[in-house]
Amino acid sequence: MNIKVFVAGHKGLAGSAVKRQLEKKGYQxxxxxxxxxxxxxxxxxxxxxxxxxxxDWVFLAAAKVGGIYANQNYPVDFLLSNLRIQNNVIxxxxxxxxxxxxxxxxxxxxxxxxxxxxxxxxxLNSKLAPANEPYAIAKIAGIKLCGAFNRQYGTDFLxxxxxxxxxxxxxxxxxxxxxxxxxxxxCHAAKINNRPEFTVWGTGSQRxxxxxSDDLAEACVFLMERHSAKNxxxxxxxxxxxxxxxxxxxxQIKDITGYKGNIVPDRSRPDGSNKxxxxxSRINQLGWKSTMPLSKGLSIVYKDFIDNENxxx
Numbered sequence: 139m140n141i142k143v144f145v146a147g148h149k150g151l152a153g154s155a156v157k158r159q160l161e162k163k164g165y166q167x168x169x170x171x172x173x174x175x176x177x178x179x180x181x182x183x184x185x186x187x188x189x190x191x192x193x194d195w196v197f198l199a200a201a202k203v204g205g206i207y208a209n210q211n212y213p214v215d216f217l218l219s220n221l222r223i224q225n226n227v228i229x230x231x232x233x234x235x236x237x238x239x240x241x242x243x244x245x246x247x248x249x250x251x252x253x254x255x256x257x258x259x260x261x262l263n264s265k266l267a268p269a270n271e272p273y274a275i276a277k278i279a280g281i282k283l284c285g286a287f288n289r290q291y292g293t294d295f296l297x298x299x300x301x302x303x304x305x306x307x308x309x310x311x312x313x314x315x316x317x318x319x320x321x322x323x324x325c326h327a328a329k330i331n332n333r334p335e336f337t338v339w340g341t342g343s344q345r346x347x348x349x350x351s352d353d354l355a356e357a358c359v360f361l362m363e364r365h366s367a368k369n370x371x372x373x374x375x376x377x378x379x380x381x382x383x384x385x386x387x388x389x390q391i392k393d394i395t396g397y398k399g400n401i402v403p404d405r406s407r408p409d410g411s412n413k414x415x416x417x418x419s420r421i422n423q424l425g426w427k428s429t430m431p432l433s434k435g436l437s438i439v440y441k442d443f444i445d446n447e448n449x450x451x
Contacts (some may be wrong), residue, residue: 141237142167143429144193144225146178147200152300154307155355156197163414168451169193179222188230195362196231196239198224198280206269206339206410207449208314213272220276225284228295232287238366239295240358241284243277245377245414246270247299255268255417258299258373269410285372296367298358301377301416304435305351306442317384318348318436321391329397337402340409342385347415350430350438360426370424377416378428390433394440 143160147153148170160168169191178200202219209216224241231239245256250267258353261281266274283368284295304318312323321338328336357376382390388401418428 139164139166141168141194142191143195143197143198144191145170145199146162146223147198149173149307150199150201150203151305151308151351152303152354153197153199155351156199156358157307158352158357159359164405178226179219181222181226184226184230185233186233188236192234192236193231194226194237196236197358197362198227198239198241200227200238200404201242201277203273203410204309204311204314204316206408209273210408216272217276220273221279224276224280224402226259228280228283231295232291232293237294238362239284239293240362241280241295241297242358243281243297243299243303243334243373244270244273245299245375245416246274246411247277247281248414250411254413255415256375257417258371258375258420261373267411269408281373284367286308287373288367293368294368296361296365296370297373298361299373299375299416300354301347301349301375301414303349303351303354304439306439307351308439310443317346317387318391318439319443321388322395322436323386325388325391325395325397326443327441328399329395333399335400335402337404338384338388339404339407340384341405342388342401342403343383344409345381345383345413345415346387347379347381348387348432348435349377349428350435353378353428353430357421357428361421363426365424370420373420373430374421374424375416376421376428377418378432379416379418381413381415382432382441387432390436391440394436
């Protein structure tokens with residue numbers, strides 16, 4: 139419990155959940171820096187930080203993230219920011235002698251037309267979905283960099299691929315956020331303003347798998363404590379094993395918020411991939427399973443949204 143653990147991105151959705159899980163388990167020496175204190179895109183500052191702190195474990199949850207709209211409108215930002223963060227942290231971890239590193243990727247790294255559910259070994263076997271390509275390419279580069287360090291330097295850098303995550307400390311921007319916070323905000327706005335409807339992007343038929351952020355954090359700490367990239371491989375999926383359509387998701391959010399109006403598909407907007415469901419047999423065999431039902435997780439998130447005015451601005 140006294141090993142030094144650096145959580146990169148501790149203010150974000152995934153990173154804050156990892157921090158909560160570590161604290162819950164009794165880890166005493168967790169270090170983190172805000173973006174103002176340490177710009178992870180700055181190589182010199184990252185190298186100096188690792189040289190001074192020499193963390194034993196690193197959870198690399200820092201990233202520029204967003205939904206379809208953000209990916210389409212800011213492709214340069216998604217590529218450059220994520221590449222710089224990853225390259226700096228992963229290289230500095232190796233140079234400073236970090237014992238273990240866990241890199242958080244995304245299910246969008248897998249090819250658009252790959253067989254469902256998506257297995258870890260389908261990476262790069264066909265084309266990516268255009269809607270998420272900039273982010274996916276950056277994350278694939280991070281995976282390959284971890285693997286290269288493992289082979290060349292004998293490091294223990296593990297990469298996890300979570301499904302769509304949601305939870306506390308999410309981004310509720312009306313356009314740049316992921317689907318759950320966007321739909322919660324739209325539905326809540328329709329409710330309090332007595333609007334007759336709110337929209338979902340595309341047809342609403344596209345299917346996604348949603349993982350509560352604290353479940354993800356539990357899985358990440360579980361893997362760091364009990365397993366090694368040297369034994370289980372460099373990539374492992376984390377998910378729930380079940381999916382739903384975006385329209386079904388919107389209906390659940392409508393029920394939770396108490397909104398009485400209609401849900402209307404905006405067919406002028408893109409759907410993205412038709413289906414994205416992960417094969418989670420490997421992590422289940424290792425001894426971990428998700429426990430948070432989607433309905434309960436959405437209720438927790440909506441209460442957090444209502445209780446925290448700052449995330450509703």
